[in-house]
Amino acid sequence: MTAKPMMHKTSIDLETLTQGEPETLQTQPVVEVVLALGSNYQADKYLPLARKRLAALGKVDLSTAFQNPDFTASLDQPKPDYTNQCVHLTLTTPISLQQLQQTFRTLEGDCHRCRQTKPNQVRRVTMDIDILMIKLANIENSLSKYSTFKSMPDWIVMADRYPFKAHEEAGVQELILTKL
DSSP, X not given: OOOOOXXXXXXXXXXXXXXXXXXXXXXXXXXXXXXXXXXXXXXXHHHHHHHHHHHTTEEEEEOOOEEEOOTTOOSSSOOOOEEEEEEEXXXXXXXXXXXXXXXXXXXXXXXXXXXXXXXXXXXXOSOEEEXXXXXXXXXXXXXXXXXXXXXXXXXXXXXXXXXXXXXHHHHHHHIIIIIO
């Protein structure tokens, strides 16, 4: 019987992680990704569909789904609440960041995402998928499967998504503490 190293799961200071510009990482092979899913229209239909499609790409771990007000809403322009959830996806096969972004854009389209809106029209977002963090194939190591969030220092935070919104940070921390 092989003993696994004991690791205490704890909150992670995300500010200490490496930040990367998505443009400079486009061709890099990704093996794991942390995503933020969001929907403000028929979330009960589109979140399960997105999760099912993501599961076809690899192993999925989920945070709690949170309902949040749209931070761009105002008294003059009310907007529907969002349902948000973070996802840790361990890919079955490494894929470039660029291909992964295209896969997620296609999945958004399969959920009938419409990016065009008329002026003063309430924006209905059936599915929004944002990449928060990635782990590249070339920094995977044999010990990472035993450590908190599978070797947190190897994660790269997408600079265009950081600092995270409160629900994103809560979802990421929940995944670190309870799912991995």
